[in-house]
Amino acid sequence: MALIVQKYGGTSVGNPERIRNCARRILETQRAGNQVVAVVSAMSGVTDGLIKLAKEVSPEREPIEREMDVLLATGEQTTIALTAMAINALGGKAVSLTGAQAGISTDRVHTKARIVNITPDAVKKMLDEGNIVMLAGFQGETASGEITTLGRGGSDLTAIAMAAAIKADLCQIYTDVDGVYTCDPRVVKTAKKIEEISYEEMLEMASSGSKVMQSRSVEFANKFGVRFEVRNSMNNNPGTIVKEETPGMESVVVRGVSLERNQAKVTIDDVADRPGISAAIFGAISQANITIDMIVQNVSHDGITDISFTLGAAELPKAEAALKAVLPSLGDKTTLRTQSGIAKVSVVGIGMRSHSGVAAKMFKALADAKINIQMISTSEIKTAVIVEESEVENAARVVHTAFGLDA
C-alpha cells in the first residue's frame, strides 16, 4: 500500500462532468490499494469571477488583501466539497478539508503567504479511517486563525508540501498536458515528452517560459526532496518524473529548449561607469515592483558604458517611467532606448556542466538559420539568447534539432 498525493488543476475540475472524472480517477487509485490525498484548485474561471466581484465592490482602491484571501479561499472550498460528494456518490468514502482544517500554517502575508508548518494529524486520522482526503489547494491559516492564500501556483505547493509532511510515497501533479516536453509541441512538432528531469533543470525550464509549474513549488520539492510526477488528468499515459539529480542524467547534454515571448529590452546608453550606477538603475526598477530577467553590461570605454536588461513587454511603460526619474543622475549624456517585439530561447540541461561547446553549438545553429542574436545570458545549466519575436519559433526548432532532441 502506497501513500499518494494527487493534485488536480482548475481545468481538470472545470465542470461537474470533469469533477466526476477526477473523482473516478482518485477512487481507482484508492481501490488499487493506496491511501490518497487529492489536492484541488478552484474550478477554472471561478477565481477570475471572484476577482471581478471584488473589483466591483471596491472601485476606490485595491480590495484589501485580508478579505481577498477570505474571498478566494471559497473557490477551492467549493471544489473539495463537490469532489468529495462525487466520490461518495460513486460508492467511495471521502471527506474534505480546507487548508486550515488540514493544519497548513502560514505566515501573515496575505495573498502570497508562505507555508511555515504543516500539522497533518487530521489528514492522517482521516486516511487511517479509510477516507480519501480532498484537500483545498492554495490556502492556509495564520497562527491566529486568519485565512491566507499562497499566491500563484499555490495548489501545486500545497500538494508538494503535504506530500513532504505525510512522507508520501508519490506525488502526482495532474494537468492538461502529458508532462514536460523538450519544447512546446505547438512550436516544435518533433518535441517529445521528457521521462525524468532534475529539479534544477525543471527550475530553469520554468524560468525560461515552460510554465508547467511555478518555480516556487519546484524549489520547495527540491528543498524537501519530494519526487513528483507531472501527468495528464485526461489519459493514463506516464508523465514526467521530477526528482533529485542522478549520475545518469548528465549523459544528456540538453534536456529541453524553452521559449518566452513578449519580451522587451531596455538599454541605457552612455552611463558613467562608477560605483552606485547599477544600484540606482535597478533600485528604481525594484521599487516599481518590476521583475526583470537578463542584465548585460559590457566593458566600458573612457569611463562610459551601456547597460541593457530585458523584462516582460507589459512592464515596459512602468519601467520607462521609473527610469526617467533617475536618468539625470546617471551621466551627462545618458539616454534611454527601449525595444519590444523580442523573445528568448533557452537550452537547459545539467549535462552542460560537464560538456563544453553547448553555447557554440547553439550559436552556430542559429547562425546557419540566419537568425541574429541580440543578447546572451548563461548560467551553469542554461544558455539563453534574445532574438526577434518573429524568429523565435524557427530558432527553437533549429536549436531543438541541433541538440538531437527531435523524436
Added chain:
Amino acid sequence: MALIVQKYGGTSVGNPERIRNCARRILETQRAGNQVVAVVSAMSGVTDGLIKLAKEVSPEREPIEREMDVLLATGEQTTIALTAMAINALGGKAVSLTGAQAGISTDRVHTKARIVNITPDAVKKMLDEGNIVMLAGFQGETASGEITTLGRGGSDLTAIAMAAAIKADLCQIYTDVDGVYTCDPRVVKTAKKIEEISYEEMLEMASSGSKVMQSRSVEFANKFGVRFEVRNSMNNNPGTIVKEETPGMESVVVRGVSLERNQAKVTIDDVADRPGISAAIFGAISQANITIDMIVQNVSHDGITDISFTLGAAELPKAEAALKAVLPSLGDKTTLRTQSGIAKVSVVGIGMRSHSGVAAKMFKALADAKINIQMISTSEIKTAVIVEESEVENAARVVHTAFGLDA
C-alpha cells in the same frame, strides 16, 4: 455608544451595487457612534446555484450532508469578504469572520445544526479595535472543527444568537419589506405596519403563513430575551419591534391576520373510536416525515368517529400513500377522503386571552360575506379557519376590517 447587530438577507446583498449600499448603511451606523456586527446571507441565487452543482456531481444519491455544509458555507464567506472590502473601499475599517472564526459552536447535525455555544472573544476583540465585524450567517463549527450550517432561517438565527452572546443593545433584521404587517399588503390594501409585536404573536403569525422570519429564530429570541427590529434595507423607515410582551400590548385584541394558501384536507371517515387509533394514523404520517397543521376529531356516535387534518397540498400524495397502508387496521368501514384547493385564515393577538368574543366576531364577519367555514382551530392567542382557496383573500379582508385593523 450602542452595540448593534444588523442582519442583511440575500436580496439585500444580491449584487455588487447592493453590497455597496449595505456597506454604506453599516458604515453610517458605526459613524453615528456605535459598534456594529453585521451578519450577511449568501447573495441571492448563490445557494441555489451551489445546490444545483451538488446534484450534478452526485446524481446517484443525495449529496452527503457533511460536504453540503462545506459547499454552502462558501456562499456567506463570499459575502462577508465582499462587504468588508466595500466598507474598506468607502473609508471604513471592517474585518470578516466565518462562523467558525466567530466562535459559533454547533452540534454535529449537518445541514440543520443547532447552536450550542458562542465564544465571542474574537468578535469583541475586533470591535474593540475599532472594526466593523462582518459575520457569516447560517454557519458554525462542531467541537472537532467541522463546518456546519444551521438550516432554513439560519442567518437570522446567527444574528439573534450573536446579539444575545455579546449582549447587544439592538438587533436589526434587514429584509425587503418595511416590517411585519397586519396582513399581506398585496391582499389587504389597507394593511398597516405593526409597530410592536410580542414574540408569541410573531410566532403565531409565522406559523400561520406570514413568513417574514422562521419560527426558530423568534423562539430563540424569546428564550434569550433578545429584542429585535424587522426593517427594510432599501429605506430608512422604522420597522417592527419584536419583544417580550408588555401590559399595554393586550389592549389590541387582534394584532394581525395571516393567510396560508395551498392547503389540503384529509378526512378519515368511520374510524373505530378506541385507544390507539389516533396514534396509528399520526404515527404513519410522522414516519413519512409529513408536517401537518390542524387536527379535528369530533365526538363519536355508536363508537364510530371521523378524524380530519390539514397539511400543505404538496404533501398530499405522500400522506395518502402512508395512510392507505394503515387504513385496514382502523375500522371495518373506514374510508379516506382528500380535498385540496383550501386555505387558512388566522387572527392572532395576545389580547384574545383577556377579551371574549373574538371567534364569534370572526365567524360573523365571514358569514356576512357568505364565506363557508370548513374547519376551526384555536389556540390561546389564535383563531384559525379553513375556507375555499378562492375565498381566502376576501375572507382576510373582511376579518381585517371587522377587527378594526384597516389603516
